[in-house]
Amino acid sequence: MPVYTPAEKPTMYFIGVTTTKSSIMKVFPRWMEHFGIDAQLKGIDFLPHSESSEYRKAVSFIKNDPLSLGALVTTHKLDCFRASKDLFEGIGPYAQLLQEASSISKRGTELWAHAKDPITSGLALEYFMPEGYFTQSKAQMLLLGAGGSSLALSLYLINKSRESLDVPKHIIITNRSEQRLKEMQEIHAQLECPLSFSYELCPTPKDNDNVMARLPAGSVVINATGLGKDGPGSPLPPNARFPRDGFVWEFNYRGELEFLQQAKAAEQEKHLTIVDGWQYFIYGWTQVIAEVFHLDIPTTGPEFDVICDIALQATR
Ligand SMILES: NC(=O)c1ccc[n+]([C@@H]2O[C@H](COP(=O)([O-])OP(=O)(O)OC[C@H]3O[C@@H](n4cnc5c(N)ncnc54)[C@H](OP(=O)(O)O)[C@@H]3O)[C@@H](O)[C@H]2O)c1
Known part of the structure; x- marks a missing residue:
């Protein structure tokens, strides 16, 4: 069961099943270096279809902890959203249509849910x-x-x-x-x-x-x-x-x-x-990172190629 302690530095979370096994654990620190951001990524592992209260606890913690800035949610994007929908001040149109959130982020004092897959x-x-x-x-x-x-x-x-x-x-x-x-x-x-x-x-x-x-x-x-x-x-x-x-x-x-x-x-x-699916992985993460850290990350062109190259080097 995850233990939630207030973040000591800006933190993004990865809410998944076996988060430590994902390449993002190696890629994220290199990307942060590249963007000049001092932030960390922490995994929160749940079994598929965990109790609603568990998802609510995770989202409430992120909402209330000032240095916890947001999360990318994979397998649990439907269950987590269903359990914590009322905690969001803003819900993007795809999140509304699909009733899921793969991106959790903050805009000022508001907590936002987005479905980024489309x-x-x-x-x-x-x-x-x-x-x-x-x-x-x-x-x-x-x-x-x-x-x-x-x-x-x-x-x-x-x-x-x-x-x-x-x-x-x-x-x-x-x-x-x-x-x-x-x-x-x-x-x-x-x-x-x-x-x-x-x-x-x-x-x-x-x-x-x-x-x-x-x-x-x-x-x-x-x-x-x-x-x-x-x-x-x-x-x-x-x-x-x-x-x-x-x-x-x-x-x-x-x-x-x-x-x-x-x-x-x-x-x-x-x-x-x-x-x-490598490129899909890169887009999946960069689009949520852009939302969480309020960055304008390109989706094509030389700067995007550098971002892809950093990811490749980090996983070799
Ligand atoms: N590279 C990336 O970043 C990235 C991004 C998104 C997704 N993905 C991957 O894409 C995969 C699918 O994701 P998802 O979220 O769509 O999963 P999902 O919601 O579990 O959907 C998988 C679907 O495939 C169906 N299926 C399974 N075996 C089949 C078969 N033999 N013939 C026809 N249909 C079959 C399942 O049917 P039932 O309804 O009968 O179970 C289910 O509806 C996952 O492995 C995920 O990791 C990768």
């Missing part, structure tokens, strides 16, 4: 997709998994489609069980947009592969299931039929990453572009 997953997608790619192609997108990060990316694309044609022609979302698919469909139904979606129940890897085999050449396939890191295996069977000239994105950057290995085996034959 922004950070979009930044990570744009980082590797050629600009204007979808405008000129018939490419579709297959999102394997209908969890939080899959929903977040779909919201990014919904927003983008309101002002740009550079979005997939069609988005297929699969899940091994029905509940998350239904929830996703309900949220999408509230939001008018020109994007076309379909939702397919795929209890087995073979089912996911059958959907993938129908994609036009050049389509994007994303593993948003967590399989290969949070659980063993891959959402695809051996010899899965990746689309020719396709883009393959694994949301994670550490773990067995079997899905990524499957793509690598087909890389040459299918002429695939393969991307892992």
Whole structure:
């Protein structure tokens, strides 16, 4: 059970499950050096779906301790927000829509909640997709998994489609069980947009592969299931039929990453572009750090490249 003692210097918290194992523990001090900030990162570990009172205690402590400036929340972003919603003076629009908070920060005397994934997953997608790619192609997108990060990316694309044609022609979302698919469909139904979606129940890897085999050449396939890191295996069977000239994105950057290995085996034959979750990790953290320390951190360009390089060096 976490022990809360008043911070002796400016402190950001990482509310997760096994926080000491994350690369951020090595990266954060180097980034702070780079930004010229004397601050520390402290992990707060909870088991998934802990008691509401535990989450409330953590958020109340951050709210009331002057040198505790905020937090990044991963696995517990729904449970923690549900347990402590009334403690926030400000709630960002995505946090309101998704009823989750991955970013906790302070603005003067106010405590703020933000859901950053719909922004950070979009930044990570744009980082590797050629600009204007979808405008000129018939490419579709297959999102394997209908969890939080899959929903977040779909919201990014919904927003983008309101002002740009550079979005997939069609988005297929699969899940091994029905509940998350239904929830996703309900949220999408509230939001008018020109994007076309379909939702397919795929209890087995073979089912996911059958959907993938129908994609036009050049389509994007994303593993948003967590399989290969949070659980063993891959959402695809051996010899899965990746689309020719396709883009393959694994949301994670550490773990067995079997899905990524499957793509690598087909890389040459299918002429695939393969991307892992490292950039997503960088965007996830820099966007919350920007909120917590009131920094203007760029998302592209030379200064951003330096930030990425520091992270890489710190984890070597
Ligand atoms: N690099 C980064 O910084 C970054 C950022 C965000 C997320 N991620 C990673 O992305 C992964 C997903 O995150 P999340 O928050 O979206 O997790 P989540 O909410 O647990 O969602 C995972 C979803 O995948 C579904 N699923 C599992 N196996 C499947 C299969 N074989 N076929 C189809 N669907 C399947 C699950 O179905 P059920 O509903 O049946 O359980 C669940 O709906 C995690 O591993 C996370 O660490 C990485």
